[in-house]
Amino acid sequence: MDMDADIVIAGGGLNGPALALALARNGLRVVVVDARPAPARAEAGFDGRAYALAIASKRLLSMIGVWARVADQVQPILKIKASDGHAGHGAAPFFLDFDSAEIEEGPMGFMLEDRHLYAAFLAEMAQTPGVTLLSGETVVAQQAGATGVQVTLASGRVIGARVLVGCDGRGSGVAARAGIRRQGWGYGQTALVTAVWHERNHDGTAQQFFMPSGPLAILPLKGGHHSSIVWSETDEAARAIQALDDEAYLAALKPRFGDFLGKLALAGARFTYPLSLSLAERFVAPRVALVGDAAHGVHPIAGQGLNLGLRDVAALAEVLVEAARRGEDIGAMDVLERYQRWRRFDSTFLALGMDTVNRLFSNDNPILRLGRDLGMGLVSALPGLRRGFIRQAAGLSGDLPKLLSGQPI
Numbered sequence: 340m341d342m343d344a345d346i347v348i349a350g351g352g353l354n355g356p357a358l359a360l361a362l363a364r365n366g367l368r369v370v371v372v373d374a375r376p377a378p379a380r381a382e383a384g385f386d387g388r389a390y391a392l393a394i395a396s397k398r399l400l401s402m403i404g405v406w407a408r409v410a411d412q413v414q415p416i417l418k419i420k421a422s423d424g425h426a427g428h429g430a431a432p433f434f435l436d437f438d439s440a441e442i443e444e445g446p447m448g449f450m451l452e453d454r455h456l457y458a459a460f461l462a463e464m465a466q467t468p469g470v471t472l473l474s475g476e477t478v479v480a481q482q483a484g485a486t487g488v489q490v491t492l493a494s495g496r497v498i499g500a501r502v503l504v505g506c507d508g509r510g511s512g513v514a515a516r517a518g519i520r521r522q523g524w525g526y527g528q529t530a531l532v533t534a535v536w537h538e539r540n541h542d543g544t545a546q547q548f549f550m551p552s553g554p555l556a557i558l559p560l561k562g563g564h565h566s567s568i569v570w571s572e573t574d575e576a577a578r579a580i581q582a583l584d585d586e587a588y589l590a591a592l593k594p595r596f597g598d599f600l601g602k603l604a605l606a607g608a609r610f611t612y613p614l615s616l617s618l619a620e621r622f623v624a625p626r627v628a629l630v631g632d633a634a635h636g637v638h639p640i641a642g643q644g645l646n647l648g649l650r651d652v653a654a655l656a657e658v659l660v661e662a663a664r665r666g667e668d669i670g671a672m673d674v675l676e677r678y679q680r681w682r683r684f685d686s687t688f689l690a691l692g693m694d695t696v697n698r699l700f701s702n703d704n705p706i707l708r709l710g711r712d713l714g715m716g717l718v719s720a721l722p723g724l725r726r727g728f729i730r731q732a733a734g735l736s737g738d739l740p741k742l743l744s745g746q747p748i
Contacts, residue, residue, distance in 0.1 A: 343498045344370045344471070345669065346659070347490045349478040349513050350506030351375065353390075354631035354648040356460035356472075358504060360403040361656035363469035365748050367663060370498055371470065372490075374477045386608040388453040388532065389567040391416065391545065391558060393646045394444050398745040399653055404467070408459035414561040415439075415446035417543035446543070450558055450567065478507075481516050483626035487670065501670040502659065504628050506648075509617050511633035517624035523617035523636070528553045529577035530639060531570040532610040534560065535592075538601025541566055548595070552576060553614075555595050556639070565606055569639055570595065571614060581611050614638055622683050623675040628655055635686045647686055653740035654681045660748045681738070 346362055348355045351373025359369040392400070392413075400406040419437040439447045464470045473492070480491035481503055490498045505513030514521070541564070546557040553571025560567055570592065572580060580591050585605050593603060617636035622629045631648030658678045662669045741748050 342487060342500060344368045344500045345663070346370070346502045346504060347372065347478075347488070347498055347500040348504045348506055349490075350508065350631075350633070351472065351474070352506065352508070352631075353456060353460065353645060354652055355504075355506035356457075356464055357399065357403060357405075357649060358506065358630060358652045358656060359470045359472075360405070360460070360463055360467055361399075361652060361742060361748070362659060363467050364403060365656070365660040365663075366469070367660065367669075368469050369471070370500070371464070371472045372476050372478055372492065373472060373474050376475050386454070386534070386610075388607075388610070389450050389534075389558060389560060390453065390456065390645045391643075392449045392451055393643075394446070394448060395739060395743040396646050396649045397449060399649050399742040402742045402745065402747060404463045405456075405459045408462060409451055409455050412455040412561060413449040413451045414559050415543050416448040416450060416545050416559065417446055419447060419545045419547070421547040421549070423549045448545075450545075450560055452560070478503075478512060481513065481627070483517075483624070486668075488626035501668065502626055502628060502675070504630055504655070505633040506630045508632045509615075509636040511619075511629065513627060514619055514629055514633055517627045519624055519627075519629065520620050521617050522620060523615055525613065525615040526553075526638065527574055528571045528614040529574050530612045530614055531568070531572060531577055531580060532612065533568050533570075533588075533605060534565055534607030535568055535596075536565055536604045536606040538564070538603075539599075540564060541600060548597075550595065557596065566600075567607075568592070568596075571639075574613070577611060581609065612639075618687060622679040623672070625672060626670045626675075628675050628678055630655060634682075637689070643689065647689060650740070650743065651682055651686070653742040654678055656742065657740045657748050681740075685738075 345367040346369045348359055348369060348371045351371050355371050355373070359371045362369050397406060400409075417439050437447065439445060461472075464472050476496075477493045478490055479493050482489045487499055487501050488503045490500065490503055492498070503513060505511045507513055541557075541559040543559050545559060548555045548557070552573050555571070556569040558567040558569070580588060583591065588609065589603060589605055596603060615636065616638065617632075619629055619634045622634050630651040632644070634651060635647065637644055637647065655678045658674060658681070659669045662674045667674055
């Protein structure tokens with residue numbers, strides 16, 4: 340089989356470019372196939388969509404040359420507050436209050452707008468030898484063989500490579516064509532996503548307010564007076580709220596948001612996303628590996644979706660680069676299974692953990708409400724336990740790949 344590249348990556352969102360840069364910086368040839376025209380997303384204006392990047396994710400972005408391009412656009416997350424209650428009635432007396440001063444590594448994370456992060460990936464890929472970006476293309480067929488995989492694009496072009504990586508989301512065509520099934524369920528919830536301007540400075544504090552209908556996350560953006568909102572409601576309620584005009588939408592948000600940041604105004608576009616749990620039964624198949632949402636779609640309750648994907652990126656890059664250095668066939672099943680062993684348990688455990696937290700808090704059972712409030716009070720009262728939660732949120736726990744530890748592969 341003719342080899343046009345070592346790795347073909349289907350999907351050019353964020354995980355795909357991150358993996359491409361990690362591999363190419365270590366001597367591998369990578370083709371990224373992105374269905375979207377690159378300039379359209381890179382030149383987008385402010386719309387409020389943003390990501391909470393853990394410390395470990397920042398380290399990875401630094402190692403692949405992206406962080407330097409976005410460092411002046413990030414908002415450090417200095418504190419995290421989580422509380423339980425009802426819209427319009429304030430929070431319960433027990434709550435979680437995490438402070439970055441309790442760990443040595445600095446801020447627990449960083450908020451960064453999607454438009455800035457994607458533009459940085461695009462610019463870095465353009466300057467990195469070994470990366471080829473094919474925009475406006477999709478993978479429509481794949482054929483794994485003994486020595487490689489042939490990937491057919493919608494344009495008819497055929498690319499030969501050692502490995503095909505699916506970074507193509509929850510409805511991954513790469514996974515489906517490889518015969519990898521998915522398990523999961525819907526939550527009966529929809530996330531309403533937007534951005535707000537607020538009168539008072541957020542001081543770098545991320546807020547999570549748990550209500551019976553679903554959690555509301557208020558995530559600080561650069562500048563002090565804008566925050567990204569991820570607001571979960573039942574599907575029916577979310578449809579009704581999304582159909583409102585801006586004034587009525589804001590009126591529905593205010594009792595849930597509260598007045599702790601003063602006056603509010605909508606400041607970004609409005610989006611909705613259905614919420615569900617979706618796990619691939621396998622992360623690998625002959626000549627195929629899955630990364631990010633293609634492997635595991637999780638509830639956004641802790642903002643860990645992208646961080647979880649970047650953990651996949653770091654692990655797969657390390658497995659493939661080290662195998663190549665040893666002269667192994669990087670697409671052989673025994674190589675790909677090293678990646679699966681490394682990532683499948685951790686990602687499944689985290690996904691199910693977020694599922695449990697959402698189910699525990701998205702109800703109004705008085706016994707459960709008492710238990711969870713006492714639990715939050717206990718965590719806040721015990722410095723060692725609180726510090727463990729902070730390190731988990733910062734992505735500093737577990738068997739970290741080298742890139743997440745700030746080390747080269």
